[in-house]
Amino acid sequence: MEAADEERPLLNHRRLPPQPQDECSRYTSDGTVDIYRQPALKRSTGNWRACVFILGAEFSECLCFFAVSKNLVTYLTTVLHESNVDAARNVSTWVGTCFITPVLGAFLADSFWGRYSTIAIFLSVYIFGMLIMTSSTALPWLLPRSSDESSGVHRAAVYLGLYLVALGTGGIKPCATALGADQFDVAVPAERVAKGSFFNWYYFSINIGSLLSATLLVWVQDNIGWTVGLAIPTVLIGFGLAVFVAGGKIYRYKPLGVGGSPLTRVSQVVVAAARNRRLELPDDISALHEHGGAEHTSQFRFFDKAAIVMPSPEKKGPWRLCTVSQVEELKMLxxxxxxxxxxxxxxxxxxxxxxxxxxxxxxxxxxxxxxxxxxxxxxxxxxxxxxxxxxxxxxxxxxxxxxxxxxxxxxxxxxxxxxxxxxxxxxxxxxxxxxxxxxxxxxxxxxxxxxxxxxxxxxxxxxxxxxxxxxxxxxxxxxxxxxxxxxxxxxxxxxxxxxxxxxxxxxxxxxxxxxxxxxxxxxxxxxxxxxxxxxxxxxxxxxxxxxx
Structure with missing residues (x-):
């Protein structure tokens, strides 16, 4: 797949001929397209009409995530009978995993799938994980209570559901914010102002979801039961997926970046510098690959070796020769x-x-x-x-x-x-x-x-x-x-x-x-x-x- 390919939504359509010049004002000026991969119409796509669907999906995901995380240590100690230390460590490990998987989600969205498809796919994984967790609450009644094997099955089901949820959230956290921001054309003053407001409402929806989970859902889990306490957010996130997909026809989609994933570019510098570690850096920095006046810094000079141009007949790929700009991106990190x-x-x-x-x-x-x-x-x-x-x-x-x-x-x-x-x-x-x-x-x-x-x-x-x-x-x-x-x-x-x-x-x-x-x-x-x-x-x- 070429790096410049456009983000592919769920629907495909034949590409229409370019629009006449006098109709350009009808379309966004930031290169976004609609679900049919045609230039996005300002009047019928994007803006707040699209963000309502995105915020709805994000709210349901946050409600579900916090419904699990806020009371997880209680579940592990009272239901799975883990010790205080083991429960605390397992909660921290699981939450940590939930914030590692966004790197995978961002990579897949930027390099292959696009933000819309990534969110839809990972939301489906998320729902599957919640269904497993909710179903696992019935296992103590279905399996022999005194059997070590039955308790092992129960524990395995719970952790399988938990880590599917951790995987699912990885495709939502890095993409929902960006997809929402994509709905506003910064060339239009009113939309540029609205784009700033979107981040406020995005943050607001996260905290409201957390508040409802920490009060209502935690109370349901402690006083009515874990089955009901987990079934409610499971139903809500299923509804969130339906809402998100329903807005597909009015979203604006950004083409995939020409340079590919930034994670890939940074990795290429590390690999190329390691391969060229025995080479000497030239005295003239302008001799480095595609210097072109790019700003160069003297820190971490070892990684400049990734941009050394070798007079070799062998084919030079992106994992052996990088530009100065790529090197400076790694130095910045x-x-x-x-x-x-x-x-x-x-x-x-x-x-x-x-x-x-x-x-x-x-x-x-x-x-x-x-x-x-x-x-x-x-x-x-x-x-x-x-x-x-x-x-x-x-x-x-x-x-x-x-x-x-x-x-x-x-x-x-x-x-x-x-x-x-x-x-x-x-x-x-x-x-x-x-x-x-x-x-x-x-x-x-x-x-x-x-x-x-x-x-x-x-x-x-x-x-x-x-x-x-x-x-x-x-x-x-x-x-x-x-x-x-x-x-x-x-x-x-x-x-x-x-x-x-x-x-x-x-x-x-x-x-x-x-x-x-x-x-x-x-x-x-x-x-x-x-x-x-x-x-x-x-x-x-x-x-x-x-x-x-």
Whole structure:
């Protein structure tokens, strides 16, 4: 398949002859096409009429994802009877996988399938995984209860469903945002403004889905049953797929990129540089392949060897000879890598909200008056905090900071990330203090954990959104999607780091037993707070040396 081939939607149609010049104003000017691969009509395709379908599908996916992730640690400990440590590690590993698979989804969308087809295919995989998980809830009643083999079948079915869901979400997370943005022609002022609003509504739909999952669906799972609690989101995501496909005829589709996947281009530089490692770099940089005045930097000079032109008669392919521009794309990623690494500890901290902090909530008094608070519903405070802090940040903090810094955005992207890292360290110190007090008290209300969730929500507004801005803004236009994928990959790395830390700490110290009253979970929280402070210092050092 040629790199310049257009994105192929589900329907095909013969290509009509070019439109007359006087009718060009009827069509979009950004090269988008309709489902029949004809120039997209402004009046009948794209814009908000198409985004309603995309946002509907994204809302159902987020509702389904958070319905599983918010209460997964409870399911693993109470239904599959896993230990607290194993459940916390398995949750972190699964969530991490959910944020690794978007790299695969982005690659397939950019290189072969296009965003529309990728979303439709992966949504189908997602639904299949949810059907397996929902059906697995009936296995304890269908299989002999005392049989180790039956419990093994039940566990295998649950994890098969979980990792099919992780695979399915990988095709949705990187593509839904981009497909929604494709619906607006930036050459039209009104559509350019609407494109900015789309991101706000996209973020809003994610948080509303998370809020409903953390409250209504978690309550259904804890009080009515897991079958109903998983069947509801399964039905909703099936409806989301139907809604998404129904909008196919009014979407606008972008052609696949001429340069192919940016992940492929970067990989070609690494392979070509390794093959040419014994060659000497020329003194004249302009002698490198297709230099053409492209900006060249002296950092990471080893990778310049990928652009060395050899006077050899053998055929030179893209995996042996790359352009200077390709080399500089890889160097750009390497320059951003210290910032990316700093976010791993941050996401290891936020992973506590779906693992150890829920387990701590299960050991506390969850009665508030006559109402019983499910521990997984504590994440509601994180969501509410995000919804509160986003407008506060835009309307209050940015104008105040602008007067001090002179920056249009008030804070630089790196400053914004740093504030969130500091808040995450404070949240872990608070959680450690709460657990220390609980261990010395006869009973302690679960609501003492609410401030920790609220502070971590504020930290997400600074670090998570700042990171997305940074990794979208810094790369060149050809690598925007890869930058966003790297930001999502940091979430995966943080969850895997949390899983590794839990395993190492438990094997070395035994701080987190099944009965938390007999352990020292507070020591683990203090450890995470200290690690966060060290990470913040490393980030300050690296960010002060970073150059765009």
């Amino acid at each position: 390497l320059r951003m890598s210290p910032v990316w690494a700093s976010t791993l500890v941050f996401f290891a901290v936020t992973a506590q909200m779906s693992s150890t902090m829920i387990e701590l909530g299960m050991a506390m008094d969850n009665r508030v008056g006559t109402f019983v608070v499910p521990p997984a519903s504590l994440s509601t405070f994180d969501i509410v905090s995000v919804l509160v802090w986003v407008p506060i940040y835009d309307a209050v903090l940015v104008p105040l900071a602008r007067r001090v810094t002179g920056q249009d955005g008030g804070f630089t992207q790196l400053q914004r990330i740093g504030v969130g890292l500091a808040l995450s360290a404070a949240a872990m110190a608070y959680a450690a203090s709460v657990e220390t007090r609980r261990l010395s008290a006869t009973s302690m209300s679960i609501m003492w954990l609410a401030p920790c969730y609220f502070v971590l929500g504020a930290a997400e507004v600074f670090t998570s959104i700042g990171m997305l801005e940074f990794f979208y803004d810094q790369p060149p236009e050809s690598m925007k999607s890869l930058g966003v994928a790297l930001a999502q990959l940091a979430v995966a790395g943080g969850n895997y780091l949390n899983s590794a830390l839990l395993g190492a700490v438990v094997s070395a110290t035994g701080w987190i037993p099944d009965n938390l009253d007999e352990g020292h979970l507070n020591y683990f929280f203090w450890f995470m707070a200290a690690l966060s402070v060290l990470n913040l210092l490393q980030f300050v050092y690296c960010s002060s040396r970073y150059k765009r």
